[in-house]
Amino acid sequence: MVTGRPGPVVLDVPFDVFLESAAEEAPKPEEWSANISSRCGADPEGVVKAVNMLLGAERPCIIVGQGVRYGGASADLLKLAERLKIPVASSASGLGAIDTHHPLALGLVARGGHYQANHATRQADVLLALGVRFDDRTSSSWIPGYSFTIPPTRLIHVDIDPEEIGRNYPVALGLMADVRTFLRQVLAELDRHKDVDKKLDARKKWLAAIDGYRKEWDKFVSPGFSDDTTPINPQRAALEIDKGLPEDAILVSDIGVHHNWLLGYCKPRRPDSLIGSMGFGPMGFGVAGVLGAKFAAPDRPCVSVCGDGAFFMHASVLGTAVEYDLPVVWVVWNNYAYASIRGLQRGYLKGRELATDFHDPKTGERYNPDFAAMARSCGVEGVRVDRAGDLAEAVRKGIAANKPYLIDVDIAADINPAGAGVWELPGLGQSMPSIGTRYQPG
Ligand SMILES: Cc1ncc(C[n+]2csc(CCOP(=O)(O)OP(=O)(O)O)c2C)c(N)n1
Numbered sequence: 001m002v003t004g005r006p007g008p009v010v011l012d013v014p015f016d017v018f019l020e021s022a023a024e025e026a027p028k029p030e031e032w033s034a035n036i037s038s039r040c041g042a043d044p045e046g047v048v049k050a051v052n053m054l055l056g057a058e059r060p061c062i063i064v065g066q067g068v069r070y071g072g073a074s075a076d077l078l079k080l081a082e083r084l085k086i087p088v089a090s091s092a093s094g095l096g097a098i099d100t101h102h103p104l105a106l107g108l109v110a111r112g113g114h115y116q117a118n119h120a121t122r123q124a125d126v127l128l129a130l131g132v133r134f135d136d137r138t139s140s141s142w143i144p145g146y147s148f149t150i151p152p153t154r155l156i157h158v159d160i161d162p163e164e165i166g167r168n169y170p171v172a173l174g175l176m177a178d179v180r181t182f183l184r185q186v187l188a189e190l191d192r193h194k195d196v197d198k199k200l201d202a203r204k205k206w207l208a209a210i211d212g213y214r215k216e217w218d219k220f221v222s223p224g225f226s227d228d229t230t231p232i233n234p235q236r237a238a239l240e241i242d243k244g245l246p247e248d249a250i251l252v253s254d255i256g257v258h259h260n261w262l263l264g265y266c267k268p269r270r271p272d273s274l275i276g277s278m279g280f281g282p283m284g285f286g287v288a289g290v291l292g293a294k295f296a297a298p299d300r301p302c303v304s305v306c307g308d309g310a311f312f313m314h315a316s317v318l319g320t321a322v323e324y325d326l327p328v329v330w331v332v333w334n335n336y337a338y339a340s341i342r343g344l345q346r347g348y349l350k351g352r353e354l355a356t357d358f359h360d361p362k363t364g365e366r367y368n369p370d371f372a373a374m375a376r377s378c379g380v381e382g383v384r385v386d387r388a389g390d391l392a393e394a395v396r397k398g399i400a401a402n403k404p405y406l407i408d409v410d411i412a413a414d415i416n417p418a419g420a421g422v423w424e425l426p427g428l429g430q431s432m433p434s435i436g437t438r439y440q441p442g
């Protein structure tokens with residue numbers, strides 16, 4: 001589970017095994033694994049090539065994925081980015097690998113990605129990809145010119161799983177390695193170069209251009225941050241939730257349109273500040289996963305942001321949190337719909353909707369259970385918030401209560417997050433970016 005490419009493992013144990021005994025002592029897990037390492041380094045010749053490519057680049061970018069979080073490689077990533085002045089963009093699971101407030105942090109590359117991130121990675125002459133797998137959302141459905149333009153961009157792809165290398169894009173250099181070990185190899189190799197700083201002067205133009213893209217994006221999205229309407233503007237909601245979180249909080253997102261808003265407008269400071277399940281995308285991950293986060297990190301505030309649809313599917317967590325005395329906070333992003341799916345239906349089925357809108361069949365009025373009352377019936381604190389200005393304080397209060405706590409928030413459904421990329425559903429055509437156009441290499 002924790003070596004190689006870490007991930008969930010199924011253990012199927014026949015019941016009789018639990019009843020039988022054996023003349024063996026089970027080793028303590030920490031002793032068993034203490035001296036097992038799968039932090040393989042890259043081929044040393046490949047490291048030299050990678051360094052030469054990075055030093056020779058005019059428009060270099062780094063794109064990081066989940067491998068940086070799992071590899072504990074954040075500190076070394078920051079060292080490399082600062083040493084070579086290379087901007088760092090992230091996939092959804094890489095966000096926070098370096099503090100998103102850092103001047104070299106570009107934010108999210110995706111269909112719903114930030115303009116400065118997509119517009120930098122798609123123009124890069126050399127792209128260093130660290131533990132990222134280039135899925136359809138990160139890559140704008142692999143349509144060139146929105147997230148990436150590979151080739152002509154020369155891709156250096158580093159991953160611990162060799163199956164990922166060359167899988168979605170051709171590589172100029174593919175290296176199987178643990179990301180942290182690779183970064184340390186690169187930093188050591190750089191120490192052997194005397195002329196690094198001279199080469200970095202050439203970066204100024206590139207970094208200034210990126211600064212311009214960032215300003216354009218900030219201006220483009222700024223109205224949403226001050227919108228005071230009720231139901232709450234989702235962009236404002238993401239901002240206010242983020243404001244209410246202390247620096248060491250773990251925000252566990254569920255799956256749905258709320259996740260896209262969180263990825264766009266929260267500013268995670270650590271690789272595990274904002275976690276979700278990007279690949280499989282199971283609804284319920286955030287509803288129940290926050291309990292797991294609290295078990296794993298009992299000293300950190302753990303907050304779930306989950307859709308109303310997913311919460312109602314998994315409301316049994318309320319009882320579980322009480323039984324195990326887990327002080328977690330659920331922020332129910334209550335938009336009275338399976339809004340992400342309803343959006344697809346409206347967009348692709350000529351406005352036809354099927355079972356995605358929650359309403360009273362007689363009056364047509366929006367309908368949902370009273371989630372706060374439901375929480376209270378379980379012995380969990382429950383409150384309702386319907387004004388943007390109250391949300392950050394509600395989150396702070398929920399964390400301070402130090403007991404299971406639910407905040408039911410009235411959030412608008414009919415606004416979609418802006419993004420510089422696109423997405424294509426096979427056979428149904430592709431969406432349009434809301435800022436910028438497709439990049440055509442010169
Ligand atoms: C277990 C599961 N069932 C169905 C889906 C497909 N699906 C993805 S998002 C979504 C709707 C989510 O609605 P809600 O929880 O209210 O979040 P919202 O999109 O409104 O923010 C559905 C049905 C899924 N990802 N997982």
Ligand SMILES: [Mg+2]
Nearest residue numbers: 307308337339
């Ligand atoms: Mg919903």
